[in-house]
Amino acid sequence: MDVVMLSRIQFGLAAGVHFIFPSLTLGLTLLVFLFEYKFYKTNDELFKTISSFFIKILGLVFALGVATGIVLEFSFGTNWAEYSRMVGDIFGAPLAAEGIFAFFLESVFLGVLLFARNKVSKKVYLLSAFLVFFGSHLSGLWIIIANSWMQTPAGFAIEGGRAVLTNFWAAALNPSTLVRFIHVIIAGWISGSLFAAGVAAWYLVKQQHTQMAQKILKTAIIVFCIMSLVQFASGHLHAVQVTNLQPEKMATFEALWQTQTGAPMSIIGIPIESEKKTYFEIKIPKLLSLLAYFDPNAQVKGRDAFPEDELPPVLLPYFSYHVMIGLGSLFALLSIIALLLLLRKKLFEAKWFLYVLMFAIPLPILANEFGWIAAEVGRQPWAVYKVLKTVDAVSTVVPATHVLLSLIIFSLIYLLLVVLFITILIKIIKNGPQAQTY
């Protein structure tokens, strides 16, 4: 394999493993803040125990997030030096801003949450919970700004062979920043709330910590229900944005080979790129046109409208995009069932549904990963859309053998990390919310 492919795999591995942790962090910091707020208001010790329990889990998730996150920041220099030279004038700033405005806040006050429950006042502790919540979301914003700029670059000019910043706000609030941010944040909330709901469901099935489990489940399921439904709207907006600004990407997601009026939406199928054909396809006529342009007869560009060397591969983005949407639909279905059970006051007794919640814990993480794969592979062959190709972004001085070596070691380390993360997570959950910490 060549150095470009190896570097892509390595970055994909590093970002893919990393992404597990910040998305959980987004949801967990929200829940911790909600539980801390309830404790502050009601003085009910149960909320304090619940919150401390999730803070403990947050501590583990955060440590893994830091460990895997620092790799990404280094990677732009180590593996993508030409990228850094070409777009560093724009791309570095959001990363630095993330550190200054968000990451410090998150890390410093997480220390307070983990170790200073008895050292600060209740008010300061609640404030710390808010600042960790706020910091992690602000951190997400800056990273999404950086990522969105690669998708829909704005606010720059090409001068002397490199991209230079001309308008900071245009670059930061480029056309896909806001919609992507909302989509990713909600995905994080879904991940965190379904995780908490699943853990509570497990306690209820086992008939342990029942009182606490009910409180956890109630809050978590409400967040989950609202967010899974709202995610449909945000997903729709995001899809419209992609259709307008990266039409070849949408054509790829939908395996739309020819430009056509009244374009159908592909529900399932096997797209074969070499034959420009989708086998076993089930599609809904005119739906893509309708959703993208609010007009069932609108013209949607197919892959034939673009030069061959500027098209992404089909299979992986198509598959990832559809799995993401499938899982999103499943979450919406789950939330409707949960709402019905909640209204009939049967949520805590419906054992079958509690089992479903438990086994659904990893699904939002999978949906996040597939959504991200679709977005990033769908951007190919560009590193920065229409500005810099991925093949031209790689470090020219690093031999393929070095990348292969580091890739092998990363794979082993990340495998170990994920296995241990899951093992320890299960252990913390089994020990129960009251267990002593550190």
Place this chain on the structure above:
Amino acid sequence: MDINIFQNIWFLIIGFLLTVYSILDGFDLGIASLMPVLTKNEKEQKQVMDSIWPVWDGNEVWLITGGAALFAAFPFAYATVFSGFYLALMLVLFALIFRAVSMEFWYYDEKRKKLWAWAFTIGSLLPSLLFGVALGNIIYGIPIDLNMNFTGSFFTLLRPFPLFIGLLGLSAILLQGCTWAAYKIEGDVAKRAKAMINKIILASVFFFILAIVLTIGLLPSIVSNLFGWIGALFYAIALSYVYVCNRDNKPFNAFIGSSVSFVSLWIMAGAALYPNLVRATIEAYNLTIFNASSTALTLKIMFIIALIGMPIVIAYTVYVYRVFKGKVS
């Protein structure tokens, strides 16, 4: 304002970020590196971890922010160094990964406690050495071509001068960790730390004199820099202060003395480099703050970001350190 002013400002800001990083993360990397000699059982290991647990990740953010600031302000230096030092940086990354997770894993994964204690120590020791080696290399000069690309190999990085700078950096980090242990922890760990401080000072003096002699011999062009000598003087005073405070049982002052000695080392490093960021073996190819920087607009906006953000960061960091003041028993 002229772009040169911002280029200078960013040289100072990145120097500031890295200095604070080395003071703060220095003590937790240092104490972790010394854990096998400071502790005799799991209870004492727990004391060592407790002394840094609430703050270590906040400390590491100074490195993350320093790295990002280098990327944003001087992308060409970032690209050259990070791609050129590929294997060495991968080692640092592997080490930092293990270091970040080792405490959680040590705590929860009871069957493999010994293994995670070693991961904690080696994961801290390795970067503590390699940071200095990297700095030594960019001061000493690395082979760079016309296109700012590194043309050496992994072994280019292991020349004697950078290695000695690496050992000087390592002894500075160990001194940070050791004075922290003496100040922050009660009981036997503190006693052992107190006894060890003088040995580390001795090692520091040895590598420091060696570094000065080598600099005079190998890099005559920077010997005339006054700031370098002021830094050296401060370093000598700070080290003596650490010695005196340790002798007189003032562990907090010894820790402050060690931190000041670190500042002095950074002043020397900055003086040795300026206005270069990376010295090349062929002088014409040096990466300087002028030819490696982002544009004026980016530097200006980043400066505003730093001006708003950093005072707030410093304020709450100081606050939280005060929350965690007191000894670990």
